[in-house]
Amino acid sequence: MAISQAMVTSFKVEILDGVHAFGSSVVRASEAPDVFKLALYTSSATLGATTTAYTTTLSDEVSSSGTNYPTGGLTLTVSQVPTSSSTTAYLDFDDLTFPSATLTAAGALIYNATQDNKAVAVLSFGGDKTSTAGNFTIQFPTADASNAILRIA
Numbered sequence: 001m002a003i004s005q006a007m008v009t010s011f012k013v014e015i016l017d018g019v020h021a022f023g024s025s026v027v028r029a030s031e032a033p034d035v036f037k038l039a040l041y042t043s044s045a046t047l048g049a050t051t052t053a054y055t056t057t058l059s060d061e062v063s064s065s066g067t068n069y070p071t072g073g074l075t076l077t078v079s080q081v082p083t084s085s086s087t088t089a090y091l092d093f094d095d096l097t098f099p100s101a102t103l104t105a106a107g108a109l110i111y112n113a114t115q116d117n118k119a120v121a122v123l124s125f126g127g128d129k130t131s132t133a134g135n136f137t138i139q140f141p142t143a144d145a146s147n148a149i150l151r152i153a
Contacts, residue, residue, distance in 0.1 A: 002048070003043070003045055003047045003106055003107035003122060003124045003125075004047070004049065004122065004124060005121075005122055005123055006048050006121065006122050007120070008050070008052065008120065008121060008122060009050065010051075010052045010118065010119060011119060011120045014115075015152075019112075019115055019118065020034060020112055020118070021114075022034070022036075022081060022082050022091050023082055033078065034114035035075055035112070035113045035114045036078070036111065036112055037054070037074060037076060037110070038073045038076055038096055038108050038109070038110050038111075038138060039054055039072055039073035039108060039109050039111065040061065040069065040098075040136075041060050041061055041105060041106060042060045042062060042104065042105065043106035043107075043127075044059070047122045048122055049122075051109065051122055052118070053116065053117045053118050053119050054111040054113075062104070067100065067102035067103070068098055069098055069101055072113075073109075075113070076093040076094070076096055078091060078093055079092050079094040079140075080143035084145070085144065085145035086145060087153060088146075088151055088152065089151070089152045090143070090145055090148035090150060090151040090152070091143075091148060091149075091150050092140055092141075092142075092148040092149055093110075093140050094140070095138060095139045095140055096137070097135050097136065098135070100133055100135070101133075101135065102131060103130070103131055103136060104128050104129070104130045105125065105128070106125055106127060106128050107124045108138065109121075110122075120150070121149065121150060
């Protein structure tokens with residue numbers, strides 16, 4: 001089993017279909033932006049470009065019996081609404097902290113909770129990361145065309 005970092009393929013198609021609304025420039029102007037979440041996974045998970053959605057039946061999500069990890073993860077805040085620089089469009093999220101958490105995670109799934117939990121991206125941590133009664137923080141890269149977590153070039 002493996003976690004492979006990827007912008008999932010189904011998300012790329014859904015962008016063209018106008019499914020996801022990340023910010024204030026949404027096509028569906030009469031609606032609020034969608035809610036995006038991040039769920040954590042153990043090294044036993046199989047996640048990658050073919051992952052299509054978060055479900056509560058996905059195996060190997062970090063245990064909710066661990067301290068301060070809610071099933072389904074936490075809600076993300078878009079810190080950089082969709083924008084572009086040169087020929088690259090991008091957006092970014094604020095760093096996300098699971099406070100006072102006791103858990104071990106090897107990766108994460110970003111998904112759209114508003115749109116049937118459709119998968120957006122898989123993050124691989126490159127190995128197990130552990131927190132014992134401390135903050136477990138996902139630190140997103142710089143919000144620019146070369147580094148933002150979601151980029152389309």
